[in-house]
Amino acid sequence: MKIALIGYGKMGKAIETIALAKGHSISHRIGSQNPELLEKASLSTADVAIEFSTPETAFPHILQCFEANVPVVCGSTGWLDHLPQVKALCLEKHQAFLYASNFSIGVNIFFELNQRLAELMAHQHQYDVHLEEIHHTQKKDAPSGTAISLADQILAKLARKKTWINEARAGADLLQIVSKREDPTPGTHTVTYTSDIDDITITHTAHSRQGFAAGAVVAAEWLQGKKGIFTMKDVLDL
Structure with a gap:
């Protein structure tokens, strides 16, 4: 080829x-x-x-x-x-x-986990959710395409979230994405559901490109x- x-x-x-x-x-x-x-x-x-x-x-x-x-x-x-x-x-x-926003096989399995977890949380209103993504300082876009894909999957399942934002702003209907740029970091994406009782977190960490x-x-x-x-x-x- x-x-x-x-x-x-x-x-x-x-x-x-x-x-x-x-x-x-x-x-x-x-x-x-x-x-x-x-x-x-x-x-x-x-x-x-x-x-x-x-x-x-x-x-x-x-x-x-x-x-x-x-x-x-x-x-x-x-x-x-x-x-x-x-x-x-x-x-x-x-x-x-x-x-694809991310071609990693592991990330695409992570996408499937993210969708399933969002489905399970659809009626668990005691949990809030936010995303964090960390990439190297040369990455030009923020949030990452992978983070946006994760956020869109969550928005499709959680009616209580209306849109994602990439800034610190209060709002129960807002899904916050925190973007960090550090070296050396090929890419880490974390989705966290948090309540007064406990937290549930899923994370994918890339070790290289x-x-x-x-x-x-x-x-x-x-x-x-x-x-x-x-x-x-x-x-x-x-």
Whole structure:
């Protein structure tokens, strides 16, 4: 499989290492210094693109992949205002698109635990809930895409919470996300339900980028040859 890496930072290089070890080849290494490689005639030689760039560039990168008829696995966060448009264009142009806020297999199992716990807490009004996420200081978006996914899952199950906020503000109907930036921290996400009697906490702690990178390669392998819109739930059959 020939992979175009769109975004060749620390994550792109971690993906490259795993992909090469699995016998794949890298057709493109596209970073901020060589965006011209995204031209249709060049990118179309790839079997799949893995996109880990910035909130500002992810959307146009995805569109360029569609134009080049290349399936795209996207892990960039902070651009999701454009997601409905991407989904519509994917279907219109008969392309393949897979987005995940986090490709780690462990995190995606954590998502399933988070949803189930929120279901169990739906009628336990004595518990409040909040989230905390910790990442390295170079992470550009806050809260993280993973934290937003966790929050959206909770909001879907707890009618008493109306929206999430990323600031210290009181309100029984608000779901607070506390974002911290520390080094070195690949990523920790914690969901805590608290009452006067006890606390219930679930936590996922990443030890390195390897879990995210390995999951992205697995997703790219799975997406090849498919058409439509997918998530890691499809890849992992969750």
